[in-house]
Amino acid sequence: MNGADRLCETLLANDIDVCFANPGTSEMHFVAALDRRPQMRCVLGLFEGVVTGAADGYARMADKPAATLLHLGPGLANGLANLHNARRARTPMINVVGDHATYFLKHDAPLASDIDSLARPMSQWYGRIGRAEEVEAKTLEAYEAAMRLPGVATLVLPADAAWGELPAGAPPRRVSLPPFRSVAPEAVRQAAETLRSGRRVALLLTGRALRADALATADRIAAATGARLLMQTSNSRVERGAGRVAIDNVPYPVDAALAALADIDAMIVVGAKVPVAFFAYPGKPGLLVRKDCEIVDLARPGDDLAEALAWLADEIGVAAEAAVRVSRGFTDETALPGGTLTDDAVALAVARMLPEGAIVCDESITAGARFFGLSQDSAPHDYLRITGGSIGIGIPLAAGAAVACPDRKVVALQADGSGMFTVQGLWTQARERLDIVTVVFANRSYAILEGEMRNVGVNHFGRNAERMLTLDDPALDWVSMARGMGVEAGRAETVEDFVRLFDGALRQRGPFLIEAVV
Amino acid sequence: MNGADRLCETLLANDIDVCFANPGTSEMHFVAALDRRPQMRCVLGLFEGVVTGAADGYARMADKPAATLLHLGPGLANGLANLHNARRARTPMINVVGDHATYFLKHDAPLASDIDSLARPMSQWYGRIGRAEEVEAKTLEAYEAAMRLPGVATLVLPADAAWGELPAGAPPRRVSLPPFRSVAPEAVRQAAETLRSGRRVALLLTGRALRADALATADRIAAATGARLLMQTSNSRVERGAGRVAIDNVPYPVDAALAALADIDAMIVVGAKVPVAFFAYPGKPGLLVRKDCEIVDLARPGDDLAEALAWLADEIGVAAEAAVRVSRGFTDETALPGGTLTDDAVALAVARMLPEGAIVCDESITAGARFFGLSQDSAPHDYLRITGGSIGIGIPLAAGAAVACPDRKVVALQADGSGMFTVQGLWTQARERLDIVTVVFANRSYAILEGEMRNVGVNHFGRNAERMLTLDDPALDWVSMARGMGVEAGRAETVEDFVRLFDGALRQRGPFLIEAVV
DSSP: OBHHHHHHHHHHHTTOOEEEEOOOGGGHHHHHHHHTOTTSEEEEOSSHHHHHHHHHHHHHHHSSOOEEEEEHHHHHHHHHHHHHHHHHHTOOEEEEEEEOOGGGGGGOOTTOOOHHHHHGGGOSEEEEOOSGGGHHHHHHHHHHHHHHTTSEEEEEEEHHHHHOBOOOOSOOOOOOOOOOBOOOHHHHHHHHHHHTTSSOEEEEEOGGGGSHHHHHHHHHHHHHHTOEEEEOSSOSOEEESTTSBOOEEOOSSHHHHHHHHTTOSEEEEESOOOOBOSSOOTTSOSBOSOTTOEEEEEEOTTBOHHHHHHHHHHHTTOOTTSOOOBOOOOOOOSOOOOSBOOHHHHHHHHHHHOOTTEEEEEEOTTTTTTHHHHGGGSSSEEEEEOOSSOSOOHHHHHHHHHHHOTTSOEEEEEEHHHHGGGTTHHHHHHHTTOOEEEEEEEOOBOHHHHHHHHHTTOOSOOHHHHHHHBOOTTOOOHHHHHHHTTOEEEEESBHHHHHHHHHHHHHSOSOEEEEEEO | OBHHHHHHHHHHHTTOOEEEEOOOGGGHHHHHHHHTOTTSEEEEOSSHHHHHHHHHHHHHHHSSOOEEEEEHHHHHHHHHHHHHHHHHHTOOEEEEEEEOOGGGGGGOOTTOOOHHHHHGGGOSEEEEOOSGGGHHHHHHHHHHHHHHTTSEEEEEEEHHHHHOBOOOOSOOOOOOOOOOBOOOHHHHHHHHHHHTTSSOEEEEEOGGGGSHHHHHHHHHHHHHHTOEEEEOSSOSOEEESTTSBOOEEOOSSHHHHHHHHTTOSEEEEESOOOOBOSSOOTTSOSBOSOTTOEEEEEEOTTBOHHHHHHHHHHHTTOOTTSOOOBOOOOOOOSOOOOSBOOHHHHHHHHHHHOOTTEEEEEEOTTTTTTHHHHGGGSSSEEEEEOOSSOSOOHHHHHHHHHHHOTTSOEEEEEEHHHHGGGTTHHHHHHHTTOOEEEEEEEOOBOHHHHHHHHHTTOOSOOHHHHHHHBOOTTOOOHHHHHHHTTOEEEEESBHHHHHHHHHHHHHSOSOEEEEEEO
């Protein structure tokens, strides 16, 4: 038994039994230890952005962390962009980053780098194991942090701590899952008072407040008090669709967001962050609520959001059995308009055809903008979205969600520009036979940036802007790329093509990619 | 004129006229400024690892920095792994990283992160612009640092510094290129004394000491004194092939390196780093020279290495016209053995067929191991290699070298596992019509790690090790992936196939990929 063995056992003892990995030489003892434990499922990503994005998708659906295995500073660095998204989503995750043996660091070998400095910005908890004897305690510390914050925990495993021999000891400690924290009664009273104040009040939700039951409670509160229900622009996971409460998000475009929030006098925040713009624009405010809008914290991340909403409902006297206003589902049975495929036709077709229990992973950016509104009437589904604005999460997120929920169909809505950032994730989908339909919106441009260029007053693009914002020379052939990674694929140029391909993909199991030329 | 305009003008005034880019919303004013200056060549990478790897390849061949344009912390993070390689190569580079407007940072918007902490580990110089008025001075500071260190300079450009208006002023200052530093005469005398000491002496070279003229000088010194010539395991650029001095590198495997250096009593270091192992192995030393080996610093990075060698030759009285021992080229005219393709057959075929003036970018890892020895007899060429051990540099490095040298053929030797890390770079090769032949050694495994697993005593792989170290389920179809990104491609399964495809690729212009199934 060595330190690496102890690390594996400690993870397994706490029900962490999936490890997304891209190992290197300094992690060979850890790989050997994983190999001795077939109950741990190791999933290879061909790039670390795939590894961390998949761990995010997995935890959002499994409600428990996956481990990742990353190779030194550069391997961690490759995974950082999706750790950034996970940090914003407050996804529990335990990154195990290999490092050189402690006594070897002084040599500044070619792969040495300042892992501490790289890890901290995207980790809500960070720790370093000193020697094999510390492995269990540090791993448990990382696990508890990931669960309690919740968030990204990054743990450095030096090679000599991995290979250091340990006496065979007692089984590792199983930490009882930390319960969510209950909010203070005073916070509930204050929120109730705000709701009764007669002002225009919004409830801003995120996290587990967006599961169907908590949403139903929130909706009863809103119906009883006239408050508006809103959720953050981007959220880790939302349970939505027919039979569930419809809830708008704070719009992404700054002007639309300002307009949507202009009349709010008080905002009750439920695990969420007070809305701010994604970017600064000259002459526009960063804060999206009015300066005089009162902010009332009902609950913070890590608090029991569902319980807080239930207590608030009690406090204001809403009956648990009060009717909930839910989506009724699509009632229009007319056929989709046919002909040339457009963004909106894809969005409508997917929304209408979405199977019950699907998991939607949405990184469609501009092209799929209409999907969110339309899909409120889709069959009941989970909706997962890019949370930190760091593009390249879609393909890995879908892979992770599919690993967590093998019996559910995953539908990934993927912008083409963003998709290229972690395109290698398609191979992991094929390797693991994951049940995912990826719909690529092939508009062959960074369409969001073309809009932003117009926002800064540039309407006619010269050669350099053209060369930086368009992807059409050459056009990416997604069918060919997908097949190259072992994923079946087809191209749709008409609505009829798309419906046929999407229907076929829904009927089969395993990964399939549709290039929707829009 | 705004800050972004001033940044472009300052770069152009100092002959920095290539910008590898992947922009985002916070860099729109910079994109607009670049668009107003068609004399700046903007090259889009579909992922930031492509951007930074290409900037590295460009600077190695152009002997001047390129600029990069990276989107906030996540964009920088995606580029860090190849910045790590560039840092180890001491490649001059100026990264321009966009950031939120200074007054907006307090909002901790979704894309905000600690850029300082992310940038420092892989940057030899780091700076942040406060406002538009500081743009010129800070850019010049970055430029001088990149040239003088030499190394990676990372400069943060907040959005309000980019859009801040400036009065039309004098043209930006052109900094005279900093001359390399001359070494101290005492260092030369000490090195000469070491050479005359009668001990077994090695000259360890890197950087510009590996250009043909400097190498010839070093060889005259070695021939006159009996010293051994060696270069670092990995170097930024080596001029080699027929008519040039042959020089061995310190071997990568630790046992081979220890054996190669066991008899060295004194090592004269010329811009290089005293050899250490890539990784720690239980019971093996980290330092590759003997503990009692004397280290003599002739020159450090940033010193004029060619001049230092010339002075050393003078000091020991070697005539400039003394004969130089050079490679004679391939003399064996027998045909290549035909039949099933192997690693070594590919290496031999490429070495024999390499055209004069080619630029070889080598990230073939284990599969191409024999190429380096064989290619000493190839036609004269430049040899560029992964320097920091952070895989995923090959495809971008080739792209950057081809941008720098449009009239030379670039031959990229690419391991399949590493190639997947930045596979998106193939699209940039197609977009820019770069004259590159990429040879993928498709062994469908992380072969280096399979060897390292055996090094830790694991000879029979279970399911988990198998799943983390092999890439054959499904096999990657490189021809399909390349075509999907607009690069012509073919697959070789026999030596005859390979020779035909490679010959055809050499005769045409533009990117071509050969999947060599080995």
